[in-house]
Amino acid sequence: MLLDQGFIRTNNIREYRVETKFDSKKNDVYKIRAVHLNGENKAYIVKVYAEPHNAADREAELLTGLHDRGVAVPELYYRGENFLVLEFLNGPTLLDIISDLEGRPDSGPVYTGSYGLAVHLCRWLKDFYRAVPEITGSSTIFWDMNLRNFLITYRVYGLDFEDCREGCIEEDAGRLFSYIITYLPAFTSYKMRFAKQIIDILGKEMDLDSERVAWEIGKELKAIGVRRNMEIPEGIVKSALTY
Secondary structure, eight states: OOSSSHHHTTTEEEEEEEEEEEOOOOSEEEEEEEEEETOOOEEEEEEEEESSSHHHHHHHHHHHHHHHHHOOOOOOEEOSSSSEEEEEOOOOHHHHHHHHHHTTTTTSTTTTTTTHHHHHHHHHHHHHHHHHHHSSSSSSOOHHHOOEEEESSSSSEEOOOOOOEEEOHHHHHHHHHHHHHHHSSSHHHHHHHHHHHHHHHHHHTHHHHHHHHHHHHHHHHHHHHHHOOOOOOOOHHHHHOOO
16 A cells, blocks of 8 residues: 555545556556545545655655745655655646657757757756755755656656765756767767757756866766766767857
8 A cells, every 4th residue: 555544534535546656767666546535536646755854854854845945856745654646737747849840840849949948958957946945954955867757748847856965066957968969869960969958058057067068967977987888989078158
């Protein structure tokens, strides 16, 4: 049983079922469908932690703090012994969007072009970086720049704060650039343009150190090359920085 009696009683749930189990390397993440006593039918996300206490407590603290400060994150409904119950958000991930739009021209709706998408992603990142030190008391970064950790609805939402840690924004910028351009098919013109636009916007608006960003890109690309046995083209780091 995923849900404990505390959540079931508090929310007047008559019954529930698991609709989907999502791919997750570290934890078990489910979409459930609950039927409430008043007849309401509602979807939730349940995240069950392999190492429950520290990881769950930290993510619950960040989710609550970010949500309270107006950052677009799923609302935390309940903290169980080894799980969180979160708001279900219906929409594609950033990786889904990029894969779908690969090769399309920069025109149409706001998310169709790479620049519009970059602007909205950077807006979320800026909101996160400005809010999170108030919660943690230190310079904290997102770290896990997997594009599945960003959901696109009418705005960009950030997901999965388990790996947030102390660091500098240049680290995140380097990791995000490197992740984007190495998703298969890697190093396409669309991905390169999108990644450069993010670095340009974030670099200017957050006053990032371009040399540190370049160093972080080089470090992350080297790690990806080793991890995936991928050949990294020469000149990638130099071509990334335009701000």
